[in-house]
């Protein structure tokens with residue numbers, strides 16, 4: 001995406017009261033894969049400042065019973081009755097497991113993961129850390145996602161990406177796993193999303 005394109009989504013987010021332009025990525029993913037259809041329980045990891053929550057809140061019918069558990073290192077300012085947010089390092093497996101147990105989470109319909117780890121500008125090290133962090137979360141999908149559940153995981157097309165896609169295809173079935181780069185992603189960015197359909 002050109003700078004003009006970037007500016008377009010940033011301005012649009014401000015105008016439409018979204019906390020971040022990331023909202024449009026989830027919107028595009030949802031339009032393409034109907035991610036939010038029939039969702040009652042969801043886990044959102046890497047969730048601050050909260051634009052995905054804003055989009056979910058406006059897309060899931062209010063009469064539906066929903067429970068969304070959120071994790072981020074930063075505090076999430078936005079609050080909704082059916083959302084519980086935790087300031088929690090997602091790589092702390094015991095900490096995350098304890099919270100999900102406490103919340104009595106059994107199985108969820110959707111897991112979304114919009115990661116952006118701190119990078120140091122050294123491509124190899126950043127790539128390894130990024131894949132390491134994603135791998136640190138895969139147990140959540142194994143343990144909590146319903147068989148027909150959906151997910152969207154932001155990843156970077158750095159070393160380790162192909163292997164991750166291959167492993168997810170092996171686990172969830174090749175025809176259920178897709179990759180998709182929303183138009184609202186920065187053109188130069190290596191980010192893309194791995195999606196599992198329901």
Ligand SMILES: C[S@@+](CC[C@H](N)C(=O)[O-])C[C@H]1O[C@@H](n2cnc3c(N)ncnc32)[C@H](O)[C@@H]1O
Pocket residue numbers: 019020022023045046047048049050051052053071072073074088089090091114115116117118
């Ligand atoms: C791209 S932002 C998420 C944007 C969010 N989806 C939204 O729409 O507002 C990525 C987030 O990952 C969080 N993060 C980075 N490392 C983390 C970690 N180890 N555990 C939990 N959250 C982390 C950052 O604090 C940041 O808020």
